[in-house]
Structure formats: C-alpha cells, structure tokens
Amino acid sequence: MEWWKKEIENIQNDNKNGATFLTLAAIKIVKEMSIKKCKKEDIKIALKFLMSVQPMMASIYNFVYRLSKFAELDYEEIIKYCKAFEKEFKEANERVAKNSLKCFKNNRAVLTHSFSSLVYNSFLEAKKAGFEFEVICSESRPKNEGVELAEKLCKEGIKTTLVTDAAAPFFAKDVDIVLFGADGVGDFGLVHKVGSYAIALAAKKSNVKVVSLAPTFKFWPKDFKQPQIELKKPNELAKGCFEVKNIYFDITPLELVDSFVTEINI
Numbered sequence: 001m002e003w004w005k006k007e008i009e010n011i012q013n014d015n016k017n018g019a020t021f022l023t024l025a026a027i028k029i030v031k032e033m034s035i036k037k038c039k040k041e042d043i044k045i046a047l048k049f050l051m052s053v054q055p056m057m058a059s060i061y062n063f064v065y066r067l068s069k070f071a072e073l074d075y076e077e078i079i080k081y082c083k084a085f086e087k088e089f090k091e092a093n094e095r096v097a098k099n100s101l102k103c104f105k106n107n108r109a110v111l112t113h114s115f116s117s118l119v120y121n122s123f124l125e126a127k128k129a130g131f132e133f134e135v136i137c138s139e140s141r142p143k144n145e146g147v148e149l150a151e152k153l154c155k156e157g158i159k160t161t162l163v164t165d166a167a168a169p170f171f172a173k174d175v176d177i178v179l180f181g182a183d184g185v186g187d188f189g190l191v192h193k194v195g196s197y198a199i200a201l202a203a204k205k206s207n208v209k210v211v212s213l214a215p216t217f218k219f220w221p222k223d224f225k226q227p228q229i230e231l232k233k234p235n236e237l238a239k240g241c242f243e244v245k246n247i248y249f250d251i252t253p254l255e256l257v258d259s260f261v262t263e264i265n266i
Helices: 001-011 019-035 040-053 060-067 075-104 119-127 143-153 170-172 196-205
Strands: 109-114 134-137 158-165 177-180 185-187 189-193 209-213 249-252 259-263
Touching: 001 019, 001 040, 001 075, 019 040, 019 060, 019 075, 040 060, 060 075, 060 185, 075 119, 075 177, 075 209, 075 259, 119 143, 119 170, 119 209, 134 143, 134 170, 143 158, 158 177, 170 196, 177 196, 189 196, 196 209, 196 249
Parallel strands: 109 134, 109 177, 134 158, 177 209, 209 259
Antiparallel strands: 185 189, 189 249
C-alpha cells in the first residue's frame, strides 16, 4: 500500500483526536506528496479520500475543498497553499484561545465535554491571565478523552472534577458556563462529541450560557448538507444478542448555542 494511503487510513480510523489535530495531519500528507512529487492523479485521489474520511470535521472539508479547485497547479503552488493554510489555521486557533478570555469574566465554574485542544488552551490562557475558576469534565466515552483532559488540567494546577457522561447534564445547573469545542458548524447545528446536545438542553433549562470555540475554518459553507452520523464499532460499548448503536458525534441545534468564539471576535 502506498504510504499516503496508509496515512489517510490512520486519519479515518482515528477515533480519539479532534478536528484540529486531524486537519493538520491531512495538510501534512498533501504537502509531503507534493514535496515527493507523487503523481498528480494520486494527489487527486488523496484529496477525494480525505474529503470523506472524517465527514463530521469541517476544517478538513474546507482544506480539501479549497485545494481541489487548484488540483492542476504545479507542486510548488500546492506546497505553498498547504503552508499558508496551515499557518492561518494555527494562528486562528491561537486567536480563538485568546478571545475566549471573555468567557471567564464573572464565570468561576465551567463545564466542558470531550477534549477540545481549543478549550484546553483557553483554560491555560485564562489561568495565565489570572482568572480563578474550576472545571467539570465529562468522561467522554467510549474513548475517555475527558479523563485525559481532567488529568492535564490537574497537572496545570486547575481545580478539576470528573463526572460520568450521564451525569454531565445534571451538573450543568451548577456551573456558570458550558464551554464546547467544535468539530463543525453548519446551518443545521454544532457538531461535537456525542452528549453535547443533552448538556446544551440541560444548560438552557437552567439559563446557563453555552459557548463554542470555533475558528471560521470549522464552519461549513452556507447551505452545506448535514453530514450523516456514522455508526462506530459496536464492541466498544458491549457484546450481546442486542443491537448496538455507537456514535461519536451529535448535532446541537444552533438555538441552544448562545455564541461562538472565533478568531475574529473582539
């Protein structure tokens, strides 16, 4: 198997890392294919493959969709595009983390779900800025990314509590703000780790603000069709004579999200 096909399969089979990490991995593959002067037809195949491997992640879609328009460009132009997209994407994420500081003004208790690198960096920025706050993390089954986040926050000296996914909506009433990351945002809603919808509903019931950190790279084009929710491996949950439906993402209607923090917010 060609090395780039294996790398794309790794992105497809990655059930733990978020959109930011996997988007950077996708950029790296296309950039290296151009540096190594792989066949142009192979680059086109790679782009088509990348478009479908993580359908819930808008930033991968946007990277591939924009580059697909320039598939006939020479290798140097493709490399230049990849480097520019990567630079802008990283800078946008950094600005989102800094812009998120407004979320911590008068908000001392925060509930988050899954492990968003943007949310994690926002906690670090808030601590650096001198804000005092505590975080409730959900475990985020079946891969338990929330447990990893809780461990990292503890090591940074941030007061942290871990709760089960089922308990997270119950604890929504006890916080000042719910802070989500984003895998994608469309007219149809916010795509994030499964369980986000229930937390947002509970927060709305208790008049707790729900905020998503999402650079504009994670917004699908207007009128983009809602992606199909994929079923993952059933044995991650249980084995038996019953049917198992294991999903990693859900879609929270936009009316349940009070605001989005992007790189252009001030």
